[in-house]
Amino acid sequence: MSSDNAAGGTTAPAIPSTHPLVSGTVGPGCAKVDPIVVADGVSRTFGGLTAVDVAHLEIPRGKITALIGPNGAGKTTMFNLLTGFDKPNTGTWNFNGRSLAGVPAFKVARAGMVRTFQLTKSLGRLTVLQNMLLGATKQPGENIFTALVRPLWKSREAEITIKADELLARFKLDAKREDYAASLSGGQRKLLEMARALMSDPELIMLDEPMAGVNPALTQSLLGHIKNLKSDGTSVLFVEHDMHMVTHISDWVIVMAEGKVVAEGPPETVMKDPAVIDAYLGAHHDTDLGDLTGGPDLVEDARAAAEEVHEHKHHEEDKS
Amino acid sequence: MDWGNILGNAVGELISPTTAAYALAAIGLGVHFGYTGLLNFGQAAFMLIGAYGFAIPTIEFGAPLPVAILCALIASVLFALFLGIPTLRLRADYLAIVTIAAAEVVRYIVTTTGLTEVTGAANGLSGFKGTFAASNPLPEGTYGFGPFTYNSYDWWVRIVGWGLVILASVLVFLLMRSPWGRIVKGIREDEDAVRSLGKNVFSYKMQALVMGGVMGSIAGIIFILPRAVQPANYTTGLTFFIWTIMLLGGAATIFGPIIGAMIFWVVLSLTQGVLYGAIESGFLGFLSTTQAGQIRFMLVGLALMLLVIFRPQGIFGNKKELSFSV
Numbered sequence: 151m152s153s154d155n156a157a158g159g160t161t162a163p164a165i166p167s168t169h170p171l172v173s174g175t176v177g178p179g180c181a182k183v184d185p186i187v188v189a190d191g192v193s194r195t196f197g198g199l200t201a202v203d204v205a206h207l208e209i210p211r212g213k214i215t216a217l218i219g220p221n222g223a224g225k226t227t228m229f230n231l232l233t234g235f236d237k238p239n240t241g242t243w244n245f246n247g248r249s250l251a252g253v254p255a256f257k258v259a260r261a262g263m264v265r266t267f268q269l270t271k272s273l274g275r276l277t278v279l280q281n282m283l284l285g286a287t288k289q290p291g292e293n294i295f296t297a298l299v300r301p302l303w304k305s306r307e308a309e310i311t312i313k314a315d316e317l318l319a320r321f322k323l324d325a326k327r328e329d330y331a332a333s334l335s336g337g338q339r340k341l342l343e344m345a346r347a348l349m350s351d352p353e354l355i356m357l358d359e360p361m362a363g364v365n366p367a368l369t370q371s372l373l374g375h376i377k378n379l380k381s382d383g384t385s386v387l388f389v390e391h392d393m394h395m396v397t398h399i400s401d402w403v404i405v406m407a408e409g410k411v412v413a414e415g416p417p418e419t420v421m422k423d424p425a426v427i428d429a430y431l432g433a434h435h436d437t438d439l440g441d442l443t444g445g446p447d448l449v450e451d452a453r454a455a456a457e458e459v460h461e462h463k464h465h466e467e468d469k470s
Numbered sequence: 471m472d473w474g475n476i477l478g479n480a481v482g483e484l485i486s487p488t489t490a491a492y493a494l495a496a497i498g499l500g501v502h503f504g505y506t507g508l509l510n511f512g513q514a515a516f517m518l519i520g521a522y523g524f525a526i527p528t529i530e531f532g533a534p535l536p537v538a539i540l541c542a543l544i545a546s547v548l549f550a551l552f553l554g555i556p557t558l559r560l561r562a563d564y565l566a567i568v569t570i571a572a573a574e575v576v577r578y579i580v581t582t583t584g585l586t587e588v589t590g591a592a593n594g595l596s597g598f599k600g601t602f603a604a605s606n607p608l609p610e611g612t613y614g615f616g617p618f619t620y621n622s623y624d625w626w627v628r629i630v631g632w633g634l635v636i637l638a639s640v641l642v643f644l645l646m647r648s649p650w651g652r653i654v655k656g657i658r659e660d661e662d663a664v665r666s667l668g669k670n671v672f673s674y675k676m677q678a679l680v681m682g683g684v685m686g687s688i689a690g691i692i693f694i695l696p697r698a699v700q701p702a703n704y705t706t707g708l709t710f711f712i713w714t715i716m717l718l719g720g721a722a723t724i725f726g727p728i729i730g731a732m733i734f735w736v737v738l739s740l741t742q743g744v745l746y747g748a749i750e751s752g753f754l755g756f757l758s759t760t761q762a763g764q765i766r767f768m769l770v771g772l773a774l775m776l777l778v779i780f781r782p783q784g785i786f787g788n789k790k791e792l793s794f795s796v
């Protein structure tokens with residue numbers, strides 16, 4: 151594993167510090183006091199491209215953790231690997247102390263680690279309610295034989311319908327209950343997917359850009375819901391490009407760039423980490439990432455700048 | 471032209487055992503494609519396996535009726551597993567390729583002369599109806615009225631055939647309103663989403679494949695009860711007729727396959743009657759009856775195209791629930 155974690159030219163070392171979530175000093179790949187996920191040496195290459203190369207990563211339990219990084223940093227690939235939707239070239243990881251490497255995706259979900267997708271996967275020709283009910287666990291009617299005898303699954307169906315209605319109301323989808331999911335707008339599908347994932351009361355919910363395309367007013371209330379999840383004891387790991395949301399709700403931020411974890415820390419300090427600024431902004435060091443609050447334009451600018459630098463760097467690499 | 475006869479034959483197709491067999495095979499294909507999204511292009515093979523699986527034990531070993539039926543069912547389950555285990559983990563299109571190829575393979579196998587002793591090769595099999603005829607509780611004689619006048623055996627085939635169609639429809643109805651049905655429909659929409667919710671997608675796809683395949687093989691048994699086993703009947707053409715019927719009625723509907731099969735056979739019978747009548751009366755003198763037979767199936771192809779273009783959801787399908795975007 152390369153020790154040159156801080157991609158790019160900065161030499162300023164992260165100020166050694168401690169944090170209640172961390173056992174030891176804060177830094178990329180630092181050990182947590184109570185981790186729910188621990189990953190070691192996870193790598194995934196696509197042809198010549200190393201999409202993920204994470205030496206060590208721990209996700210704290212019962213907290214909201216943000217996974218950020220420029221486009222193409224490997225966040226979604228990391229999600230896919232952890233949840234069994236993709237197979238790594240190397241690496242092991244465990245969830246609640248149980249090794250999940252090589253475990254099929256549906257078993258990962260049953261173990262309590264449920265994810266959503268960046269490109270929403272709503273089940274178009276099922277109604278919104280049916281989408282929700284599909285997310286529930288322990289349904290006797292999912293067995294082909296018990297399915298034939300309605301009394302055997304009716305009561306569980308009633309229970310999960312109540313639960314689904316509660317969640318739909320919370321996500322402002324109750325009016326759409328009987329509509330086909332295909333008729334929802336893009337943002338509504340994001341909401342549906344998140345609500346559906348919550349039907350199984352996961353221990354860890356992994357959200358890939360949950361707020362992309364959701365209007366600001368609803369974003370505010372969703373931020374509230376995510377915080378409520380935390381108070382209910384659910385751990386949250388989410389990918390997000392909106393710095394405002396990240397700073398607002400996360401307890402911990404992990405930054406990836408070019409497949410590696412380049413920085414970690416509480417949101418207030420991680421935005422000021424030179425490695426992060428470098429990953430996002432490259433040479434534009436005069437901009438403070440913490441200033442990129444809310445204003446989508448600024449975030450877009452930062453993203454664009456980061457991408458530009460990304461390309462620039464590849465050019466230089468090619469030359470050398 | 472003898473219109474009375476033409477119409478009588480056409481109406482007779484409404485309850486013919488062949489229509490029942492096609493309806494049942496289409497119900498099975500509906501479980502595959504309409505509900506679960508599995509692209510099975512080998513439904514003819516399941517029918518073939520049902521036919522031979524029933525006929526061979528009966529002829530060779532004098533197997534009693536239930537044993538012969540059980541043989542056919544077990545053979546089709548094994549065939550479904552054989553198709554599904556390697557392909558159901560892959561993308562949907564792979565199943566399509568494998569089923570179409572496997573269907574041709576089994577057809578060539580039963581046609582090889584090396585197996586003439588067992589399968590009768592190209593001549594097929596006959597003399598397997600004894601056990602089924604013996605199970606007939608109806609007294610000897612001819613019953614019915616008008617075009618629906620049949621002897622005792624023919625009635626018994628119709629009763630059993632349509633009884634099985636109703637049974638299969640009820641089964642599909644009960645399953646598809648259950649959480650099990652919700653999962654397979656979810657798989658049809660996006661199997662990764664279903665997987666992410668903790669459902670064993672492979673297992674559900676396999677269950678659906680086996681169930682629809684078993685229905686196909688029972689259809690295969692009904693299909694041969696009024697005739698002999700003929701390997702030439704089980705070409706990909708048969709599969710595409712079943713597809714036409716399923717799409718005509720509506721892929722994910724309960725009554726679609728039944729009504730689809732009725733329309734299909736009534737229309738085929740009508741066009742045959744009219745074309746043959748026209749040829750006889752010198753009206754279409756330039757056509758031979760063989761050519762007329764082929765024209766009928768060209769019309770089927772044309773109908774399928776028009777259907778896909780103008781009414782993709784079928785007759786019973788919900789317009790919002792278009793069954794064509796797999």
Ligand SMILES: Nc1ncnc2c1ncn2[C@@H]1O[C@H](COP(=O)(O)OP(=O)(O)OP(=O)(O)O)[C@@H](O)[C@H]1O
Binds near residue numbers: 219220222
């Ligand atoms: N299936 C694939 N085949 C080839 N390359 C892939 C594949 N999936 C991802 N990659 C590559 O891996 C890298 C990481 O992609 P990934 O989707 O993980 O990024 P990300 O951090 O989620 O980005 P974004 O913020 O834009 O969603 C990218 O360079 C991408 O091109």
Ligand SMILES: [Mg+2]
Binds near residue numbers: 225227268358
């Ligand atoms: Mg992504």
